[in-house]
Amino acid sequence: MKYDESVIDPSVPPSGTGCVECEQTSGWWLHLRRCTACGHIGCCDNSPAQHATKHAASSGHAVISSFEPGEDWFWDYRTESFMNGPKLTAPTHHPADQPTPGPRGRVPANWQSELNP
Template identity: 70%
Template sequence: MTTPPTPGIDPSVPPSGDGCADCDQAGGWWLHLRRCASCGHIGCCDSSPAQHASAHAAATGHDVIRSYEPGEDWYWNYRTESYVEDGPDLAPPLSHPATQPTPGPADRVPQGWRSQLH
């Protein structure tokens, strides 16, 4: 018996990269990373200065994200403002490389970065 698909989650889509796609394009930095469970877009968390993950959800209607941090496996639904229980395994990798610093990337994190968090 197969498990029915979870709305808003496509387990076959790989992540867009190792870091926030939008911060990388703009030369920014992030605190933590989130992965769109629909399309694999990697965005920065709502504590990060640019909050790209929630901006992506608002712009696309892709409401469900998964943490992209090593050792974390939770899902969040922006529309319902609740955790998604029992989300499926996604295509690997499941997190950014463990060697990648938090915040990151190291060469773009400014001094006094804590004061820029939300």
């Protein structure tokens, strides 16, 4: 499969099992995204803090992949479209026992009202 090696490094492992910034601030997320250039795990745009998109903007890393179980898509911020990508270094998703939204114990009872549209 052909892919742009300047934006996807399949050998880089994920930075952890949750959003880097949310873990540092005791935040929470709806879904997780993985930077394909450096492995940074950030929260999705529906999450309150939108760290994956903020990481892409500040780093210039243009492509993310889903970090959710059962999902294997890639998104290119430059073209604002889905794209094909290679198999990434495991793990390719957060632990199956980690709830969505997550992480356990930090999601507010009114979480649906705090999501971004």
